[in-house]
Amino acid sequence: MVLEKVKQIIAGKMSISEDEITVDTKLKEDLxxxxxxxxxxVMAAEEEFGVEIEEDAVREFVTVGDVVAYIEKNQK
Amino acid sequence: MLIFFSDTCADSQELAERADKALSVIGKPLIGKITKKENGAPLCSNWNMSITHTDGIILLALSSKPVGIDIEREDREVPSSMVDMKNWTAYEAYRKKTGEGIKLSEVREGGDYTREAEFHYFIDGYILAVAGGEGALFTICV
Incomplete structure (x- = not known):
């Protein structure tokens, strides 16, 4: 599941527990x-899911859910 | 050029207010209100300005020339394409100086940006990259 993997990536990169991360968690404000x-x-997600994430899209990412939605939309 | 820093400010506006007290003492133009460009870059009327923060420390650089600064903990991970933290901070500082901000495409491609910045290690465990600016660097704790 994309959300689970994204949570794993975030937890690993930011040294926090996966339990602290939900779909509504705001990347900049909360984390x-x-x-x-x-x-x-972004680079870890690209490697994990085999997608290339557009610059403009990254600027729009507010929540974990935004990242998940983008990946789900663009996964091959 | 001047860099003001503090670890007790809530945000850059508060740091600017403290810096303005020092600036008025030495008779230099004040920062006043910090506004934002469309891309999020900070702006003030009297100075070229760059702001960076990490782990509760905020730094604010003022110069008569375009300037970009970036501070990071030395032991943080950077994308392998960027090689090391020195190159990463140089890149960030450089892109802040040019007013464009970091570009994913450039990060992916990598490259040597270390000649774009000077490096300072006056806070233990942290590296500060300064791109642009001019003259002698004065760092002032407020």
């Missing part, structure tokens, strides 16, 4: 993700 975190997350 304090900075630009390096976002880049690491």
């Amino acid at each position: 304090q993700a900075d630009s390096l975190d976002m880049v690491e997350l």
Whole structure:
């Protein structure tokens, strides 16, 4: 499931527990993700799911759910 | 050029207010209100400005020339394409100086950005990259 894998990636990169992450968790506001975190997350997600995530899309990512929705939409 | 920093400010506007007290003492133009460009970059009327923060420390650079700064903990992971934290901070600082912000395509491609910045290690465990600016660097804790 995409959400589970995304939660795993975020938990790993940001050293937090998967239990703390929900579909509504806001990357910047709740997790304090900075630009390096976002880049690491996006690149890890790209590798995991075999998608290329567009620059403009990344700017629009607010919640974990946004990332999941994008991946689900663009997965081959 | 000047870099003001603090670890007790809630946000960059608060840091700017403290910096303005110091600036008025030395008779320099004040920062005043920080506004935002469309891409999120901070703007003030009297200075070229760049802001960076990490782990509760905020830094604010002021210069008469375009400037970009980035501070990071040295031991953080960076994308392998960017090689190391020195190159990463140089890249961020450089892209902040040019006013464009980081681009995923450039990060993926990698490249050596270390000549775009100078590096400072005055806070233990952290690397500060400064791109652009001019003259001697003064760092002031407020």
